Amino acid sequence: MSLKLNYSMSLANSYGLTKTQKIASAVGILGLFILVLALFNVQFPNKAITLTIALSLMFVGAIWFSNSLYLDKSKGIKNDGIWFKSLSARGLIGWLIGVVLTLFYIVLYFYPEYLGLAQKGEENTGLVALFDPLSQLLSGRNASQWFVYGTLYTVAILVFGYKFILKYRHNRYEQIRTISVMFFQLAFAFLIPEFMYVMNSDLPYYDLKNIWPLNYYNFESYRIKAFISAGNIGLAMLIFGIVSIFVITPILTYKYGKRWYCSWVCGCGGLAETAGDSFRQLSDKSQFAWKVERWVIHSVLVFVVLMTTAVIHSYLGNDTSKYWLTKSSFLIFVASFLTIIFAGTMIFKRNELAKDAKYGAIGYFVIIMELFALHYFGKDNSLFLFKSESLRKSYGFLIGSIFSGVIGTGFYPIFGSRVWCRFGCPMAAILGFQQRLFSKFRITTNGGQCISCGNCSTYCEMGIDVRAYAQKGENIVRSSCVGCGICSAVCPRGVLKLENDSMKGRINPNEILLGNDVDLMDLINNK
């Protein structure tokens, strides 16, 4: 991922780069170049020192570049020339980076041996071997392709996070939010799992902030076994995983909206907000894209619920005397839970849902039918013709690898930085469902001050047509909003504010805006 770092430093802004910025870019590129050499199996005398130098050069180059770019300019919005630059306006450089990133992801997921991952019984070579010393230092084992990826991912979030903080140094919301994603990436995704391995090597890799269903494999048989066999700490982690999605997530989303996760904690969001910041304006704002988004993301949600249920079902037993949770009691539990949510929504929120209720009902129906099917036909762990294992595999391949990795990040420079979060992430679908219906969060519009300029919509990474609401004086309550706060930041008239307030009057469509004759407003708006 940190490939992007050096490219955007170097070629991206070459239009109008100062001498300092060029030198800083060169320093960063040099760091990247060392990694490329390692990839092609150039032998370095001391891997630890080489890696240190490479990473340091990337940090120094990026920090120096960012300082030079922002520190001598007055505080404020820094979007000059975004649509003139090849990098950020789908020019040649944008496409090239898209291709390189996509290839990188394909190799990473499907051909890690090209990165130098050891074949059975051999030593790592190439790029992976270069990271062995760092991995040894942290956890006492050799690196894997995922360790290399995790390190570069963390480096990208840290250096581009730094750049982002300087870019928005007039905006404390953006700064604090960015420090938060930098912290969660460094500590929770990168360091803590390594330390946990040192403490207890039986524990499965677990990034504690990575919650099911984003972490779709969390309840698979091998992990459950590993959790349980690792004793109390393993059990605690398993319980934490369940509590995360069923207790912590609903409470925080009710209070703060889905932003507490998507733009403050999540690693995918963290990368999108930092390394992906140069591409946020590329998201598709059309109503058509919104329709596609709703179908695709909710289909993924149905898919992951189906898949997870089938997988858990497959390894549970039938005998209540051996273990309290059996195949049938599990299915009954899932069915009841979904029914409660579905019925509750229909009873209390049907007016807000309108047409969408029908689609929600279809999704619910599909899952319930699957549960029945599992119960009656799922004796040999297969659902009709599909084994639960092949369901899991195709989810892992299609959604886990292709969608979230190759398309989600590889296509940053083409479709914008939040393609995965917007169209694919089942976690975002759950949080968004709750944000739309049961949350105090909204983006408030400021009376009649909107001038329909469109900065808010242009810079919305989720493709929300923010202006469509602002120019009607209507609060923005959308399931996809990740609360990044950029619409509010770029608004030249002070129209938008992210707020948590009471549920009452949260959705407030207006025909006539504040500022006009009060009689006219009463006449039209209270009709």
Place this chain on the structure above:
Amino acid sequence: MEHIAIIGNGISGVTLARHIRKLSDKKITIISAESDYFFSRTALMYVYMGHMKFEHTQPYENWFWKKNNIELKKGYVNSIDTDNKTLHFAEGDQMSYDKLVIATGSKPNKFGWPGENLKGVQGLYSKQDLENLEIYAPNNKVCKRAVIVGGGLIGIELAEMLNSRNIPVTFLVRESSFWNSVLPEGESQMINRHIKNHHIDLRLSTNLKEIISDENGKVKSIIIEDTGEEIPCDFVGLTAGVSPNISFLEESEIDTNKGVLVNRFLETNIKDIYAIGDCAEQREPIGNRRPIEAVWYTGRMMGETLAQTICSNKLEYKPGHWFNSAKFLDIEYQTYGWVNGKKGKPDYEAHFHWKHEDNTKCITIAYHKDTNQFLGINTFGIRLRHDVFDKWLTEKRDLDYVINHLEAANFDPEFYKRFENEIKASYNNTLQTN
């Protein structure tokens, strides 16, 4: 079916069309020679600065008009035959209407300066102005220096635009301080400093004498009246205000002054013809408002109101409390109610002014000297809530109340530093010294 023809596809005309459509199934045609689809004029600057592409300035997708059965006609209206209710287009064709709405907006002011029609001399108002700007000031190689004449809201936007492409800017302002015909002194001076901090060559109390041409009829330099100094330049922006764009009405029966004269129902002297937005001039003044208001919001409000009248619910145009906003480079500005600069300030109006030491934030609260009634607030660098001030103005709150409840009106993003206590302290100090 009644045919409503609207000349002009800006915010006024489009708001009107949308509201008529909500209320009726009348035939609606919007006529424009400027652009195929409605765009936000106020956002043109961001296209030049590379923040947005032109299509981003269009608030509705292109399918919107057909879906809502609003016809769009590209054409320039040459003349209006009011007797036969017919429009004659420059392209030669005609269109008949049952009701006509003139919403043609403004054009930049020119005051008869020698050379004001040269190539490379222009205002900043229309899409065409933006296109010409790309010809005469695309970068700092083609345009080695630009001069802007007129220190108002468009002037400072144009300065910011040119600055974004590293084109050196000389900014001629007639007044002794930026926009001090509107802004109180402290605010105006803060903006002066802010302009200079952006390396813009701000020349106060400076007037344009003439614009000099090169051999190709393009601007070569300008001469300053007060000093006789000649400033070489490749582009001159004329931003000394705007006036109604109604020259095509000269031959018609429609009463005009500076703008199209309308009554409180936005009706002109001719039955079934109305005027809204920048080009309308009120026959009777509305409160403290000027007869012509070239402001986004008033255009929109007139559209909202007139839609009622046209759809058989005859309504007076009665705008609520005055508000406005702008952005001066990096400093946002909002105003609610009336705060006057030195020029138009009534005797009873007094000010409380607070400025932050970093020179980018300040507020000015206007109040009645005798009754302490709150009259209005200007805020720079701090966002405030429209609905709260609208309510306080309606409730006729006094100065003390406003100062002590300022936090209820704060609209800054979360985690921003708050200044209510500092403002209160400063207020209490001021009172003691008074």
